[in-house]
Amino acid sequence: MDKPKKRMTVLVADDEPVTRMLLFGVLEQAFDVIHAIDGQDAVEKYQKHRPDALLLDVQMPLMDGCTACEQVRALEQDERVPIVLMSAQNDEALVLDGLARGADDFVFKPINQRVLLSKLRALLAGKSSRDTIAAQRERLLALQQETAREHFAASAVLRNILGRAEVDHPSIRSLMAAMNGFDGDVALVAKLPSGNLRVMVCDVVGHGLPAALGTIPIAVLFYSSARQGMELGNAVLEINRQLCGVLPVGLFAAAAAFEVAPDGRTLRVWNAGIPDLLLRRAHTRDLVSFPSENLPIGIAEQETCTIAQAEVCAGDVLFAMSDGVIEARNVDGTMFGMERVRSVLTMDRPIPELFDDLRSELLHWAQGRQDDDITLVAHTIGVS
Amino acid sequence: MSQPRTDLWRVVRLSELLANVSGSEQIAGMVVDEFLSHVDAQLGAVATALGAEDASQLLQTAHRFKGSLAAIYAGAALDAARTLEAAAKRRDFPAARAEHISLTERTSELVSHLKDWRAAHPTATKPGKLHG
Numbered sequence: 108m109d110k111p112k113k114r115m116t117v118l119v120a121d122d123e124p125v126t127r128m129l130l131f132g133v134l135e136q137a138f139d140v141i142h143a144i145d146g147q148d149a150v151e152k153y154q155k156h157r158p159d160a161l162l163l164d165v166q167m168p169l170m171d172g173c174t175a176c177e178q179v180r181a182l183e184q185d186e187r188v189p190i191v192l193m194s195a196q197n198d199e200a201l202v203l204d205g206l207a208r209g210a211d212d213f214v215f216k217p218i219n220q221r222v223l224l225s226k227l228r229a230l231l232a233g234k235s236s237r238d239t240i241a242a243q244r245e246r247l248l249a250l251q252q253e254t255a256r257e258h259f260a261a262s263a264v265l266r267n268i269l270g271r272a273e274v275d276h277p278s279i280r281s282l283m284a285a286m287n288g289f290d291g292d293v294a295l296v297a298k299l300p301s302g303n304l305r306v307m308v309c310d311v312v313g314h315g316l317p318a319a320l321g322t323i324p325i326a327v328l329f330y331s332s333a334r335q336g337m338e339l340g341n342a343v344l345e346i347n348r349q350l351c352g353v354l355p356v357g358l359f360a361a362a363a364a365f366e367v368a369p370d371g372r373t374l375r376v377w378n379a380g381i382p383d384l385l386l387r388r389a390h391t392r393d394l395v396s397f398p399s400e401n402l403p404i405g406i407a408e409q410e411t412c413t414i415a416q417a418e419v420c421a422g423d424v425l426f427a428m429s430d431g432v433i434e435a436r437n438v439d440g441t442m443f444g445m446e447r448v449r450s451v452l453t454m455d456r457p458i459p460e461l462f463d464d465l466r467s468e469l470l471h472w473a474q475g476r477q478d479d480d481i482t483l484v485a486h487t488i489g490v491s
Numbered sequence: 492m493s494q495p496r497t498d499l500w501r502v503v504r505l506s507e508l509l510a511n512v513s514g515s516e517q518i519a520g521m522v523v524d525e526f527l528s529h530v531d532a533q534l535g536a537v538a539t540a541l542g543a544e545d546a547s548q549l550l551q552t553a554h555r556f557k558g559s560l561a562a563i564y565a566g567a568a569l570d571a572a573r574t575l576e577a578a579a580k581r582r583d584f585p586a587a588r589a590e591h592i593s594l595t596e597r598t599s600e601l602v603s604h605l606k607d608w609r610a611a612h613p614t615a616t617k618p619g620k621l622h623g
Contacts, residue, residue, distance in 0.1 A: 132518035
């Protein structure tokens with residue numbers, strides 16, 4: 108059974124007793140009525156009873172209606188109670204003064220019941236909407252605080268599972284910037300039983316906590332396959348196969364993995380959906396591109412994958428980046444773009460400084476704005 | 492013999508009072524009773540202020556009585572109260588005294604009509620919901 112709607116309360120202030128009785132008669136069918144005999148009494152009774160609306164005569168002894176209106180406004184906290192002033196004089200200056208001092212409307216004597224009730228109902232409907240919004244705001248704040256606590260806990264768990272994205276390895280430089288508290292990008296580095304490094308860069312679709320959670324199975328599978336010395340192709344196929352069973356529909360990851368073969372001269376690159384990996388030669392300004400040739404992982408099981416190869420020598424640097432780098436926008440909304448990346452990486456600059464050059468260009472371009480997680484990894488061949 | 496409608500209308504417009512309280516004779520009766528219980532005191536306060544030639548007090552009491560008459564939908568008595576209030580604002584005591592005589596006569600007529608109406612429309616006194 109629905110709860111009966113609580114009747115609203117109107118405080119009526121008029122020093123004239125017959126007028127008070129008349130107003131009681133006008134209002135009592137729709138509202139509970141509290142009466143006050145002057146402005147000061149009205150303010151005191153407002154504080155005591157917190158009526159839903161006030162009807163104040165302008166001309167009263169001790170404290171007039173406009174002053175009482177002003178004082179009630181000063182006492183209000185979160186709410187704004189509708190206040191209607193009454194007067195026998197339809198005087199423009201009086202009306203303007205009353206409205207300036209906080210009244211919402213005026214009625215003129217002799218009071219017309221239908222006009223008064225219509226005005227009060229309209230004002231109270233507005234108050235009701237404001238009260239609803241205030242209550243919803245309170246609930247949202249509480250929800251926000253609860254979410255922040257959950258995020259803090261989740262963040263701690265993720266940190267413990269993933270550890271530091273950039274391993275303390277002298278061959279690796281990295282820039283990792285999450286768009287908000289949780290990073291859907293991850294850079295993983297593992298030492299193979301052969302002693303070489305295998306690096307994987309992943310960008311789980313979306314950002315925030317759901318994307319960050321997607322990085323967990325990827326990290327676990329990457330480290331496990333690396334520990335076992337699994338061949339690169341088999342490793343990424345296995346990671347993909349297991350992810351298809353773990354990630355929900357709609358969650359997948361663009362990824363790339365690379366390693367230098369035990370001979371130290373062959374670079375093997377698997378790219379599944381991230382922007383081109385770029386190999387800057389140590390002794391020329393050439394760039395070798397490794398575009399995506401595989402489906403992102405977690406979408407569908409694959410029987411085979413494509414791994415590109417290139418001859419490398421010590422000092423060559425391989426750059427891998429998430430689309431957050433390419434799609435970083437400046438104040439005009441223009442993307443950083445792959446051409447800009449290539450332009451920086453082919454500058455006549457010392458190789459070891461190219462990572463810092465690219466990072467500086469990117470950060471200067473974005474000016475603190477960020478629409479996606481950003482990952483930039485550079486691996487120098489031959490550094491151990 | 493009942494008063495012709497036009498004559499009664501000149502004295503008090505009870506139909507308008509009833510219309511403004513949703514036709515409730517009970518509430519209209521409460522308003523009439525409230526007026527009748529205060530009329531002598533209010534008229535007396537005007538007379539006292541006039542006798543003392545206290546312009547501020549005269550203005551205040553005339554204004555209050557005018558409000559009371561307006562609430563009861565008085566006719567001629569309300570006109571007299573308005574004129575008296577205007578004289579008080581001007582501090583025109585001779586005019587105020589003249590109008591006071593008119594006000595007293597018309598109020599007496601009004602009270603008589605209201606008592607007749609009340610006698611013809613007895614209603615149980617509604618438990619007062621006025622509270623503060």
